[in-house]
Amino acid sequence: MTASDGPIDLEDLTGKAATLDDVANRAGVSTATVSRFINNPTVVAKATAERIREAIAETGYIPNLLAGGLASSKSKMVAVLIPYLTDSIFNDTIQTMVEELSSAGTTVMLGLTGVSEARTEDLIRAAISRRVDAIIFTGPVTPNVEQMVRRSPALFIQVWDLPEDPIGIAVGFSHHAAGRDIARFLMSRGYRRPHVVTAQGARAQMRRNGFVDEWTASDGIAPTEAHVEVPSRFGHARRIFAEIRRLDHMPDVVVCGSDYLAQGVIVEALAAGLRVPEDIAVVGFGNSSIAGEMRPTITSVEVDGARIAREAIAAIRNRKGTALPPDRWIDVGFRLVARESA
Amino acid sequence: MTASDGPIDLEDLTGKAATLDDVANRAGVSTATVSRFINNPTVVAKATAERIREAIAETGYIPNLLAGGLASSKSKMVAVLIPYLTDSIFNDTIQTMVEELSSAGTTVMLGLTGVSEARTEDLIRAAISRRVDAIIFTGPVTPNVEQMVRRSPALFIQVWDLPEDPIGIAVGFSHHAAGRDIARFLMSRGYRRPHVVTAQGARAQMRRNGFVDEWTASDGIAPTEAHVEVPSRFGHARRIFAEIRRLDHMPDVVVCGSDYLAQGVIVEALAAGLRVPEDIAVVGFGNSSIAGEMRPTITSVEVDGARIAREAIAAIRNRKGTALPPDRWIDVGFRLVARESA
DNA sequence: AAGCGGCAAGAGAGCGATTGCATGTGATGG
DNA sequence: CCATCACATGCAATCGCTCTCTTGCCGCTT
Numbered sequence: 001m002t003a004s005d006g007p008i009d010l011e012d013l014t015g016k017a018a019t020l021d022d023v024a025n026r027a028g029v030s031t032a033t034v035s036r037f038i039n040n041p042t043v044v045a046k047a048t049a050e051r052i053r054e055a056i057a058e059t060g061y062i063p064n065l066l067a068g069g070l071a072s073s074k075s076k077m078v079a080v081l082i083p084y085l086t087d088s089i090f091n092d093t094i095q096t097m098v099e100e101l102s103s104a105g106t107t108v109m110l111g112l113t114g115v116s117e118a119r120t121e122d123l124i125r126a127a128i129s130r131r132v133d134a135i136i137f138t139g140p141v142t143p144n145v146e147q148m149v150r151r152s153p154a155l156f157i158q159v160w161d162l163p164e165d166p167i168g169i170a171v172g173f174s175h176h177a178a179g180r181d182i183a184r185f186l187m188s189r190g191y192r193r194p195h196v197v198t199a200q201g202a203r204a205q206m207r208r209n210g211f212v213d214e215w216t217a218s219d220g221i222a223p224t225e226a227h228v229e230v231p232s233r234f235g236h237a238r239r240i241f242a243e244i245r246r247l248d249h250m251p252d253v254v255v256c257g258s259d260y261l262a263q264g265v266i267v268e269a270l271a272a273g274l275r276v277p278e279d280i281a282v283v284g285f286g287n288s289s290i291a292g293e294m295r296p297t298i299t300s301v302e303v304d305g306a307r308i309a310r311e312a313i314a315a316i317r318n319r320k321g322t323a324l325p326p327d328r329w330i331d332v333g334f335r336l337v338a339r340e341s342a
Numbered sequence: 343m344t345a346s347d348g349p350i351d352l353e354d355l356t357g358k359a360a361t362l363d364d365v366a367n368r369a370g371v372s373t374a375t376v377s378r379f380i381n382n383p384t385v386v387a388k389a390t391a392e393r394i395r396e397a398i399a400e401t402g403y404i405p406n407l408l409a410g411g412l413a414s415s416k417s418k419m420v421a422v423l424i425p426y427l428t429d430s431i432f433n434d435t436i437q438t439m440v441e442e443l444s445s446a447g448t449t450v451m452l453g454l455t456g457v458s459e460a461r462t463e464d465l466i467r468a469a470i471s472r473r474v475d476a477i478i479f480t481g482p483v484t485p486n487v488e489q490m491v492r493r494s495p496a497l498f499i500q501v502w503d504l505p506e507d508p509i510g511i512a513v514g515f516s517h518h519a520a521g522r523d524i525a526r527f528l529m530s531r532g533y534r535r536p537h538v539v540t541a542q543g544a545r546a547q548m549r550r551n552g553f554v555d556e557w558t559a560s561d562g563i564a565p566t567e568a569h570v571e572v573p574s575r576f577g578h579a580r581r582i583f584a585e586i587r588r589l590d591h592m593p594d595v596v597v598c599g600s601d602y603l604a605q606g607v608i609v610e611a612l613a614a615g616l617r618v619p620e621d622i623a624v625v626g627f628g629n630s631s632i633a634g635e636m637r638p639t640i641t642s643v644e645v646d647g648a649r650i651a652r653e654a655i656a657a658i659r660n661r662k663g664t665a666l667p668p669d670r671w672i673d674v675g676f677r678l679v680a681r682e683s684a
Numbered sequence: 685a686a687g688c689g690g691c692a693a694g695a696g697a698g699c700g701a702t703t704g705c706a707t708g709t710g711a712t713g714g
Numbered sequence: 715c716c717a718t719c720a721c722a723t724g725c726a727a728t729c730g731c732t733c734t735c736t737t738g739c740c741g742c743t744t
Contacts, residue, residue: 378703
């Protein structure tokens with residue numbers, strides 16, 4: 001087939017997708033040139049570029065990224081692995097991440113690990129199988145995961161946390177410090193009997209430790225506690241609140257692992273005729289959109305999830321070859337936002 | 343390199359990932375056999391299988407799915423395209439979809455279209471570029487999208503809706519009927535002055551039409567209305583409620599496009615000292631987890647998002663070659679769940 | 685006029701799997 | 715004892731790109 005400027009029957013292309021070869025033939029150039037044009041349009045001469053552009057339009061060519069990735073060993077994919085999606089504290093991070101990555105032409109592979117180590121390992125393996133450029137990860141790293149990841153050229157980014165020795169890099173903040181600051185804040189407001197609700201998961205545990213350590217050190221009295229399954233969402237609120245009512249001493253403030261849970265507790269408390277924060281105060285975590293919209297508005301800890309996403313993406317983008325970026329810890333901090341609920 | 347049963351220095355593998363060749367050499371078989379073992383372990387002899395298994399373990403081999411996909415022209419990937427993630431009514435569908443697909447070894451490419459046609463087209467193109475086996479899509483189909491999709495062998499599955507002429511197949515329900523049923527329900531409960539809050543987007547529009555058509559036909563009086571940007575989430579509630587208060591006639595029921603929004607309206611109403619549903623009733627949509635947890639519990643329309651996911655996956659799995667499945671419409675229906683709020 | 689530099693484009697060797705076909709082998713039956 | 719067959723395995727072409735190396739060409743300098 002040679003280049004022709006007459007219209008072609010597009011229908012005959014439906015059977016088989018057009019390839020680089022087809023485009024090259026139509027445009028009267030070699031595949032190498034078309035490939036160059038696609039990846040870096042400025043390196044081909046203007047007239048050639050125009051012919052190629054037309055040939056692409058005529059053939060409806062859509063590159064095969066499987067082939068491209070294989071040849072270049074760059075997949076332009078990143079894996080994003082989180083525990084849950086529903087009512088998740090990571091949603092802003094994911095939303096930003098997916099938006100920014102896809103507008104940069106990178107596709108996102110989403111994995112939900114739950115709390116299962118086996119599933120986590122499967123997902124990591126799947127990500128490596130696809131030769132992703134980076135793995136963005138929230139969760140505990142098992143030895144198997146560590147081994148697989150270390151051998152893979154993918155950049156491993158642990159987000160929402162700052163582990164002591166990240167495998168790749170980490171973008172997050174100190175959960176222990178966050179817990180501590182919540183404790184200090186509540187003390188300064190005069191609360192005396194906190195009730196700490198901790199979700200499953202290492203980060204929640206660290207916040208809880210931060211809180212309890214600080215509280216016990218300054219006050220001498222350990223707070224009462226409750227635990228919920230991951231994820232700490234709305235649905236657990238009723239049970240949590242029922243438990244609180246059964247305590248000998250009603251707490252004066254409930255410290256929740258997420259705003260969703262906090263919201264639920266507030267709803268329950270109000271329904272029970274209690275005033276928030278006068279009868280019982282509530283603290284959330286994550287500063288989700290609801291925190292500012294709930295009545296009363298919810299005192300929470302703001303974490304800039306979008307910034308976490310952007311820092312992670314920047315790290316991917318700035319990476320040279322397979323070297324580790326210079327900054328292995330990126331601390332985005334957090335900010336306690338005092339509102340009406342505590 | 344020949345097969346050896348001595349321990350090898352695993353470290354020398356870190357530079358380059360192990361390939362099928364490495365495994366084959368170690369196990370003393372051909373790459374074809376290893377490939378067969380990986381894709382269908384039962385076809386290789388037991389002793390051979392064992393040797394291969396060991397070789398894989400020793401080399402830490404992880405298959406390259408880019409190469410595999412290229413050779414087999416099956417990517418074992420599906421694209422899932424939704425407008426938003428945060429407070430999204432699709433979350434259950436996505437959660438189920440991702441869980442079930444990944445445990446079947448298929449990876450999920452997530453795309454967020456927002457309300458932008460350009461971005462939607464880019465994402466479709468990206469999906470086809472990766473040669474996904476299927477595209478699961480929620481949203482309006484532009485001519486460009488239709489053209490790309492028709493030429494691609496990927497199965498196109500439109501979910502959460504039942505368009506008249508789906509490109510591939512559709513798994514969803516009639517939004518018009520849902521709107522109609524809400525209208526009937528509210529009439530039967532004696533409500534007289536509904537206020538309909540409609541989000542941007544075709545589906546919300548269809549529900550609104552269903553509602554308004556039915557209401558106007560039976561009652562003769564058109565409901566008052568309000569509009570919100572997509573997504574119809576918590577954050578708009580305050581504005582919506584403020585608008586309601588400014589109306590000449592206070593409506594007796596607010597019909598919301600999502601439970602998140604309904605929740606917000608309830609919170610605002612309660613904060614304003616109104617009783618729900620006595621002073622003002624509220625209807626949600628989607629039957630999200632909060633619908634049953636909120637106080638009062640929210641009357642909503644239950645859509646089995648998980649089932650939508652499973653039906654879509656089943657269609658992918660049962661597909662033979664590139665043929666269209668026999669059932670082009672799968673109606674999962676919906677169910678009005680009457681609770682306390684209306 | 686010869687030499688040189690620089691840009692644009694082509695040739696072709698991979699990338700790492702899959703898979704149709706050919707082949708070898710041992711068991712089976714006549 | 716040999717033809718037959720099923721089964722397990724190997725050979726090698728193929729998938730559609732990328733990218734290094736080379737070539738061709740044009741315009742300038744000297």
